[in-house]
Amino acid sequence: MLMSVAEGIISGIMIGGVYSLVALGIVVVFKSTRVITFTQGGLLLMGAITGWALLGPAGLPVGLGVVLTLAACAFLGMCLDRFTLRPIIGQPILASIMVTIALAWLFDSVGTLIIGGGLRPYPPLLPHGTYKWGRVYISQSLLLQFIIAVLLFIAFTLFYKYGRLGLAMRGTAEDHTVVQSLGIKVTNIFSYSWVIAALSGGVSGILLASTLGATVGLSGIGMKALVVVLIGGMESIPGVILMGPIIGILENLSIQFLDPLVGGGLGEVVPYAVMLIVLLVKPYGLFGLKRIERI
């Protein structure tokens, strides 16, 4: 019993690492543009599919393939910002929600156009073994994904704390007008944050697809990442990196201990239920900044 709780917690942390990885992109976009993106899953899917196309049928070496995939993702992120999100700056929040949802749909159907409904095998990129301590197993690929998530988290934190662009992004998040008056092109900052989001989508897409295969359903993970972001607090990278594993653990434990009692399905619902409760108790997430509204 205790052992399986431990197992559940450890593999939950690992799964949560994946959620955090996907969620990073959402936070990056939100931090500078105040747009909550439902598209992150779609970007992930595009990363996975581009990676598949370059590594599989095109047969490029792994390094080159990954670099090209990331470049394609960056370009996609830029186009996304330029052609869909920039024109709707200033419209109500529903507009940005719907545009990002519509983009997610678009990516889903583009994914279907390219690879159909099936599953495309990926060349093995990550090690495929396990570590074990007693009964506790850790999959090496999940561990590696988790480590990459943590590294990216550290990189992002440093970037925001000390990087010039990171500073500009934080400034932009706060006050567009001031940042403009300082000679910073706000629209460029938006573009950069979309590029970064697309890059992180590409990375998570390749990582996920390498263990799972490229399939259109991958985009569904974006939704769960959104839950993680929301519970953690929209602009908080630490919140996200903390909440991802917590959601993973919750999910795992509810699958292990509640699912047999109710006939399954709770793993998918519990994160949302938790989110609902958190929203009721702490509306701006556990680590979010409360915005003061004035009339």
Place this chain on the structure above:
Amino acid sequence: MHWVPCGTYNVNYRQDFAIFRTKPHWISLVVFLLILFTLPFYCSRYMLALLSTIGITIIAVQGLGILTGYGGQISIGQAAFMGTGAYLSVILMQRFDFPFLLALFSAGIGSGLVGVVFGLPALRIKGFYLAMSTLAAQLILGWFFLHLRGITGGTEGLHVEHASFAGITFNTPQNKYWLVMVFTLLAIFFAKNLMRTKVGRALVAIRDNDLAAKVMGIEVALYKLLAFFISCFFAGIAGAVYAHYIGFISPVQFTLQDSILYLGILIVGGMGSIMGAIFGTVFMKLIEEFVFVISPMLATWFPGFGAQFFAALSLAFYAIIIILFLVFEPRGINHLWVVLKNRYRLYPFSH
């Protein structure tokens, strides 16, 4: 700017409040209703099915329009509330022998109450956060549809007896169409009038600025929940009518994608207008049908691509249309219609 037909002056409040002001208005209304209700006599069953699904969608979208378009509360859960209504009406009729109309009405009320429960977060949050909490409602309600097997039939769903009242059994495509249309018209009428009452104006005030509305003495909390109730009431009615139209309900009929589509319809049609919801629904449904008709043709002409290539187009079409509208005409089709109408009214003078 909303122009009144030339030469029409309102001399008393009754005239000022009238929806239909002039004789041509009334005549066109009567002609429209006449055409609408005699369609089954000379229309194909396909047309009737199309119009019936459009009618049901209009009821649900009208409800969402009250919540989102007027009240400013974003909801990504309308399909689940519709499902609640559908299940409630069927269960009430099958297990408790409710007559059809009573079951329908109770389903609306029940669905509205469920909506209020999930609308509670709206008291503390708004915008995107609310969107996410209604999304949670969608998933949680969906889980209940699927897992309360004893009541909802689980994945096997429920078979629905034909609705009947006043001695008519609604079992043919024709009279099912009439049933749907009656409720669609009622819903439109109700929505139109609701927006002209105190409630409607309060909702608009809350949408524009809820703090300001509060200062003006509007019970924001009450009205937000009321908006949720009304919206979900509409959804519940739509669901109940849908259940009796289609004759079978299962969890796959009330999905997240439908909920999002309803929002998309609202945007394409034009937020915050009764006509917008109607235009949007008709437009989007026609687009869907268009893709359904052309994709087999395209697949025949270009056999190299395979069937799912063209099948995937319909989602892409939806996505592109929603994006195009948001980018180029965020006020939706309704705005184009208003512009056209005013052009016509002012013709030949430009202003």
Place this chain on the structure above:
Amino acid sequence: MRMKMNVWLLLLSLGIFLAGSSFGLFGYALAQEKGVLDRDPIGSVAIFEINDLTGPTSDSCVPHHNGIWDVIRDVNEKGGIIYSDPKTGKKERVKINFEWGDNKAQAGPVPTLYERMANASPRPIICYMGSSAAGETTPPWTQRDKIVQINAGGGQPGWYPPRYAFTINSDYPGNACTAAWWAMKDWKSKGHTEAPGWAWFTLDIPYGRATIKPESEAYIKSLGFKIVGTWTMPFVPVDTGAQFRSMIDAGANYCYGNLVILQQQKLMKDVTMLGLKEKIQVIACPYGIMEDIIKVAGKDAEGLVGVHNTAFPDELDKPGVKWAHDITKKYKHAWNSDSILGCAYGKIMVTAIKWALETKGYPVTGEDVYNSMLSPDGFDTGGLLPPVKFTQTERRGIWKTHMRGVKDGKIVRISEDFTIPDMKPGGPWTPKE
């Protein structure tokens, strides 16, 4: 002058008309002499299909669609359905009109899709519902419109009570019974005596849950299993360790689920990675043990077993399989167990129409096709499927299933045929209250 001109024109056109028609008559007479192929088809019959061409189950639905389409295209290219007319005894042929629609695994578009295609001209007489959503919704309608309906899945309640809906598949609960039957044999052959544990995997959609029925659970219990619970598979599983751990803690030795390859391969990868292959045996449904599983799971697929009911793609010595293979290759589609099923659906629909034509003559109605579906001889698919036969009370065509397993990178047959029990609601296995 003008008047004269008109007269000339009239005469000229009359001449052309006479010449043309006599030429036509001559040609017609000539054609009568030659075979049926030189004559125009006597008419056309219509088939339509509503299928999940996009969405979570599309990777098996698309090959089915392709199979049906290929068969129909092939028949049309060879001149249509050729039959001997019961009244004149002459050979005639009819073309097939084929319409399809994608309902995206959702029920929303079904009514309009159905009404449009069911009311087309000529009036369809048979339809194929590859989508669970459509298969469940439409049986009352097809009964009303007298259109024979063929369902892909064996899980829909559409075929009970008997209506115009048929299924050419072993039903999903029946598949689970096959799996349990094999598992029990396997359990005993390993020398165990205690009761093994049975766990369900499901997807939270009708297809995924259709296998878990009171009937199938009763049967599995009667074999001596104890059913330990139900675990859900997310559509995109990041890690299924939690499910496996929980299952094993609950005492499961075998797990079975209606999963498609996407989930099945992840299960196999995880169960290998966690080193649990000795502890728990994963059993797949027919859609989980297609050839692709080896491509995507590689070595990890080793040891997977699954229920099946079609022929193997490499059994080209069977005439039906050879025929299906040639057709699939002709239209450049992938060749696997799914294509076999697709071609089988197509073949059965075409055969049913042909029989109806031969007993009734053109034009045929859905009712005629319905009667020929109930032909006492059943359908011979040339080895594609086990014998397919329907009766007045039974709409499931297939009763024989077998088990397959992945061994050394190939899918091989690992059991003899098994006759699945009757899983009908209210049938022998329905628990008495």
Place this chain on the structure above:
Amino acid sequence: MLKISNVEVKYSNVILVLKGVSLEVPDEAVVCLLGANGAGKTTLIRAVSGMLKTQLGKVTDGVIEIGGQRVENQSPEVIAALRVAQVMEGRRVLEQLTVEENLKLGGYIGPGGSRLKADLDRVYDYFPRLWELKTRTSGYISGGEQQMVVIGRALMTHPKLMLLDEPSLGLAPLMVKSIYEVLERINREEKTSMLLVEQNARIALSIASYGYIMESGRIVLDGAAEKLKDNEDVKEFYLGLSAVGKKKSYKDVKHYKRRKRWLG
């Protein structure tokens, strides 16, 4: 440095806010722009800095030249690249950022690296108080300190021209005094020209060499600072003194007459 001639600004293509304004800021000079609320001073500043677009405004006529280059309706980035720094009304610090980060962001378009360090030191030299506060979140420091941050941030770009919108607004008199001392020093040491928009005419005229007075979107009076200080109207309306140095009397009929002349 800055030359504005006959500029006309409309908001939303309808509301005419500036009606043919001409103004000049010579190199290395401090020029002040006085006027009541709603006179159009902020609009003028926005027209120069390119910030009109976000307010749906547009320069519809006239010429704005910065260092000889025409810049009307240019984007703010282009104008900032000409080393024009703007200090917006209302102490717009980026509240979530620390003081130093605010300053660094000011140097964003600069070369960065060691130059950035030197620029920071220069700002700390002008405002020693900021050195003590540099790691503090700028939302939590006092109003005067925030004003220092904003001016310091503007200074980070080595501006040739500074546009200051009401730097004294809402500050304690002592703080105003010290800020103006620094401004004067900046002008002296950095050779930065300044366009100073103020309601506090007394303090503005104390450092400015030339002044303009604006009413209802027009320049109604201009002249050297000394001359303006002596102008009776200015004294009465902006310095709060009547012609004879007494409190103004509402019975003074001339009050209206003079005002009318300005408006004409």
